[in-house]
Amino acid sequence: MGEPWKYWTRVEFASTGHRRKSEVPAVKLFLQKHFPESAGQSKVSDREVQRCLTNWVRAGEEADRQMAQLGLHCYTTNAIEGHCRKFVNQFNQVDFDTLIGLVLQDEFIAEVIASYDPEKSALSTWTKMRIFSHRDVKRFLRLDHGIIKETDWQILCSTSPGALRRILGSERTAYEVGQGGELLQVFKEVYCGPLMAEREKLNQKSRRPYPQPTQQQLMKMALQLPPRPDSGWEDVLNQLRELAKVIRTDRAQPPVPPSARSDLSPEPQQDLLADYRSPCIAKAVSQVIETRLHHLSQGRNGEKKGKQYLNALGLFYCQGASMKDIARMVDLSDQPSVSRLLDRKTLKADISRHLVVCMRGCLDEGIGQGLSSPDRLKAWDQRVSTFLEEDVDKLMRADAKEGYTSQNRQMRTLLAQEICRYVQTVCRQCLKAACQCSG
DSSP states (O other): OBOGGGGTEEEEEOTTSOEEEEEOHHHHHHHHHHOGGGGGTOOBOHHHHHHHHHHHHHHSOHHHHHHHHHHHHHHHHHHHHHHHHHHHHHSTTSOHHHHHHHHOSHHHHHHHHHTOOTTTSOHHHHHHHHHTTOHHHHHHHHHHHOOOOSOHHHHHHTOOHHHHHHHHHTTSOHHHHHHHHHHHHHHIIIIIHHHHHHHHHHTOOTTSOOOOOOHHHHHHHHHHSOOOSSOSHHHHHHHHHHHHHHHHHHHTSOOOOGGGSTTSOOOOOHHHHHHHHHHHHHHHHHHHHHHHHHHHHTSTTHHHHHHHHHHHHHHHHTSOOOHHHHHHHTTOSSHHHHHHHHOHHHHHHHHHHHHHHHHHHHHHHHTGGGOOOHHHHHHHHHHHHHHHHHHHHHHHHHHHHHHHOOSSOOOOSHHHHHHHHHHHHHHHHTOTTTOSSOO
16 A cells, blocks of 8 residues: 555756756546545555556556556656665765766656566666666666675576686686686576576566575585585575675675776777677577567467568668557557567667676677786776676667658668568568568
């Protein structure tokens, strides 16, 4: 149960830069009309209210949609304030104004609401997850305060064997480095691999929490590891936690200052990334679209939806067609139906994730393994993730900029060209008679 006022009271920044709370009377009347129990300021069922508001936003009449959107917006601003306040109380050194300033933004709030599923979680829980998975928040906490807001299991899944060797190599013996590498490899095989496959199958986003390995999984890891005196499942759990702690500590170290970078070579430069970018984009695009097609095929009218999806992708990325024209050409009712089918935001987020992993692997193999000094290896590892994130983010922003154009659209980014190339290849191979996008 929750307080009804949160749905009609908005937290925002005033023109002076200070935060303020303001009531939205129209939303208050709307809520009290549909949820009479809120009129007396009594508790309301947050899950029921949030489910109804979300349904109105996505399928209601225009007037109801606007009020419902504002109600969810108000609630999300209060959730942001509450979670940021709790976090600051937990970590006293974190500045509240800086933290909330990173996420109390209309764009971020709109993303939270658009991606929210009331059947899976409460809006407050989802907001918290989005806050602490936000790139700027993670960077602020890590660089300014050495705080890593990731579970041990997420940290281990995101650490490559090469990165682990570099982290352990500066302070551990060769034997200890080998033991850590064996443990990480077994963990990835038993835990990370099946978890990622299941999430891809269910089309779940990487923001969801990583659960602790089950006792059965830990026992399986223990059996696959070389015999050791401490080889029970509880011992394996403790070893994994200790390994994650080492990685977490390393990631929390401040990056190398610019003045110290001149003697650390080689650098991950743009001309070097050019060798890896195109093949990795091709790989990421094929992986993500194939997963999407598989997901669509599992539902009702799966074959038809798969053809509609490929056609819509081709018409958008190859021919620059408008959403209105795409709806007519692929037999959908309206423009929002095309937007939901394409779901470009999720498409690009998934491609970005695969792309960073691919390019990071290429860079590690091509350069990282050639660095012998532990200090240089550590500096390389600290810089390369941020460098790749910025490169991929730039690529996605370019695609978004082209996609905003409603007329005479020409999709020329590397991402658009690769999606177009992939769709045309699939159309020629499998769906030539049905596809309109192969030209």
